[in-house]
Amino acid sequence: MYEVWWILWCPTFNKKRADDKGLENSLCVMRNLSYQLYMELPPSVRLHLEGPTRDYASRDSATIGCFTMYSKKNPEPQGAEWLWHPQVVVLYKLVLQNKDISSSSREAAIGALQNITAGEGRWSSVLSGVMMERERMLPILLDLLDTNSDMELRPLTGLLRNLARHSTNKDRIAKNMVNVLVSKLPCDGLQKMPSSEVVINICGALNHLVTCSCVAASDISYFNGLPKLVGIKTFHDNSSGSLKAARAASTVLYNMFQYNKLHKDYKLKGFVRRDFTDATI
Template sequence: MGTLGILWNLSSSDTLKDRLARDTLEQLTDLILIPLSGTGSAAVIQQNASEAEIFYNSTGFLRNLSSASQQTRQKMRECHGLVDSMVNYINSSLEVGKSEDKSVENSVCVLRNLSYRLYDEMPPSSLQRLEGQRRNDGATMTSELVGCFSPQSKKARELYVNSDIVTFTEVSKDPKGMEWLWNPQIIGVYNRLLQRCELNKHTTEAASGALQNITAGDRRWAGVLSRVALEQERILNPVLDRVRTADHQQLRSLTGLIRNLSRNARNKDEMSTKVVSHLIEKLPGSLSDKWPPTDVIVNIIAVLNNLVVESPIAARDIVYFDGLRKLFFIKKKRDNADSEKSSRAASSLLTNMWQYSKLHRDYKTKGYRKEDFVGL
């Protein structure tokens, strides 16, 4: 136990992380993580007090290592049993009502960190097969997909990406290793954490951060997982529940996640009715308001913009929930580089809002003219 505590302390040093990962990961996983997480057994965690402390120190050590270099992240992803142990411990803890457990926090943080830049760092062959080809390209994907898919499965499922139907072999019900990081089942794990973890903000922040990572970017699979989160896991309400009481650090990952989801949502009208009021509430409307970090403001405005370009309901609700006043305030405030970034985002959104001619009367009633929307 003492040795693990020392390793945890040493892993705080960025200069030591890569070497520690190289020298310790396999033994740590085989001797501690796999047996103490319940992996490979009846999936029931049985730890005495000493073993619980050992597991906690081990996951804290891994948490530090996972924030190191790309090389170390990749070594951790590929370490047999490591990711499985993290997922199994979280799932088993959720089953027995231990979502607040500190080892759960560490484990979720490990998964979040290993999900960072996942699509850029995963094996190219796996990425190519995950991305597949669209059916309307005249090619079938069924025989091409491996990794988180079961190559023996002949049953196909259909998910929609943009307006295209993408067919792929049935996702494996028993993902292994790093496959967990991008398997749709992991979204359910993060969703349960968001719903059941009430006190430990670090756990819910890590869960939303992991979701943000795997739904980020223009990759096809990021879009697929976004739709799984929205349509199968119904994750938007739990996320918005967190937004209501989130501190600024939590808002970074939560609004980043909503930004990704809003890009990929098929029904922008439905999403607008759910999110606009909650997000407008978080925007500053005067100098006396408590300003969230710039990246949170930019995330919120980006969500609104993603919705407005396809949904008149989003534009209407921005007006109804006093969003115009806040957006014009943000647009006019340009006293430093951060506020300049927020201002440009607000300006772009307001320009797009002017496209809805049926709302012009409402805009004028609020005291705004065309020049306010489309001018600098």
């Protein structure tokens, strides 16, 4: 764990360091160790992070309490705490900001971030807030979507799905995220790239936004996401992955139709009720 932090902060962290195999290996270890992290934690640690109850007044107040909890006792993460401490987000941010970093290192860092923001628990929400509010990482992540590497897109879109779930201001994140996500969707479910897993993640992120934000539904329509979603739902090869993608697209469409004030806009674009409500997949 400490090797990664030392390499990143070392004054000689240049292109040679960015390609360092030790850095790549360390990041891969951190990604692997953080997989299903909250299920694997000892009960005492889980209670420490999640608290005795999930009935909190707000995510922001919980976040402040979490930083206070750590800063008073241990200013620096100790041992395994590197896996879930808020400070580790800074580490991953440095990796993703470095243009000379290897694809494998970038993929591992994204995968680790996906792991520590997964699920509906309090701590995954806290770390999502650290990424979004304190470290302002959304623009960095959205820029990284400009790739055709499915190996990178799978964890990246999974991470964005987590962030969309935990965001407390769905309207604001929709204004930044919807256009880029829609641009990555294929025209229908018959295309092989991006993979079904990526399509499912994108639809999942869009759905987290749409269920709470009319702005998200409107932006999907504005940025020509409707023909793509309908195409994914309607045209597929009946494989397991494409059927799951079709159901994911169908769910987004169904929830978009719940905003009655947008029906006129949908109709003007040539879409009718059955495009949104027919879920016989």
